Amino acid sequence: xxxxxxxxxxxxxxVLIILGSSSAKPMxxxxxxxxxxxxxxxxxxxxxxxxxxxxxxxxxxxxxxxxDTLYQAETNAFYKSVTASPFMDNLSQYSxxxxxxxxxxxxxxxxxxxxxxxxxxxSALVVSLVNGGIVPNPNRNHTYIAFHAAPSIDIGGxxxxxxxxxSYMKTKFGDIAFGVxxxxxxxxxxxxxxxxxxxxxDEVGDMSVTIQ
Numbered sequence: 001x002x003x004x005x006x007x008x009x010x011x012x013x014x015v016l017i018i019l020g021s022s023s024a025k026p027m028x029x030x031x032x033x034x035x036x037x038x039x040x041x042x043x044x045x046x047x048x049x050x051x052x053x054x055x056x057x058x059x060x061x062x063x064x065x066x067x068d069t070l071y072q073a074e075t076n077a078f079y080k081s082v083t084a085s086p087f088m089d090n091l092s093q094y095s096x097x098x099x100x101x102x103x104x105x106x107x108x109x110x111x112x113x114x115x116x117x118x119x120x121x122x123s124a125l126v127v128s129l130v131n132g133g134i135v136p137n138p139n140r141n142h143t144y145i146a147f148h149a150a151p152s153i154d155i156g157g158x159x160x161x162x163x164x165x166x167s168y169m170k171t172k173f174g175d176i177a178f179g180v181x182x183x184x185x186x187x188x189x190x191x192x193x194x195x196x197x198x199x200x201x202d203e204v205g206d207m208s209v210t211i212q
Contacts, residue, residue, distance in 0.1 A: 047202070049096060052194025055177060058083060058104035059142045061135050064111045065120065066150025072111070075148060080106040094196055099141070107143075108136050119156040122147055123169050126178045130171040140174035147180045155180060 060079045083104040095101045166179035
């Protein structure tokens with residue numbers, strides 16, 4: 001397997017871990033087990049709901065930052081498949097009144113050619129894409145913008161301090177969630193620390209690596 005294949009495999013594996021982490025078994029020996037709680041439960045799998053918004057039937061819009069971003073077609077195919085798969089069914093245990101989490105889809109994709117090579121401002125780019133009408137039918141309860149950067153882009157801290165991050169930006173269509181090297185915890189905590197987090201502010205994806 002060449003380096004590009006390994007890079008792509010790691011990225012997809014990280015998304016799968018995050019998506020499935022609400023029922024993931026602890027690493028290096030099972031010392032804690034989880035059971036499903038009824039829909040709308042305040043606490044599920046060790047994380048507590050803090051009354052913030054959740055993404056319901058997520059509409060993923062991919063942004064490939066740089067013409068040479070790797071595996072663009074494969075990445076889109078992955079999102080199209082995983083958003084309509086049992087991984088999303090698993091996240092339904094985090095549903096709350098007004099936020100019934102279910103399956104979604106891939107709503108669109110673009111490639112950005114004019115890039116900043118070091119520490120690009122993805123937050124400002126979210127606002128520009130949404131307010132400029134590039135992202136179709138933006139909605140705070142559904143839209144999720146997933147950024148994938150070319151290998152030549154220095155994101156700043158990615159895979160040294162962290163391997164993914166997510167947040168949201170205020171736009172004229174409301175607060176829109178996004179992720180960089182994307183992070184599907186946005187479904188259960190699109191406005192960080194207002195959805196499902198534990199006492200240490202760990203989200204559902206963090207549980208798969210912090211529980212030993």
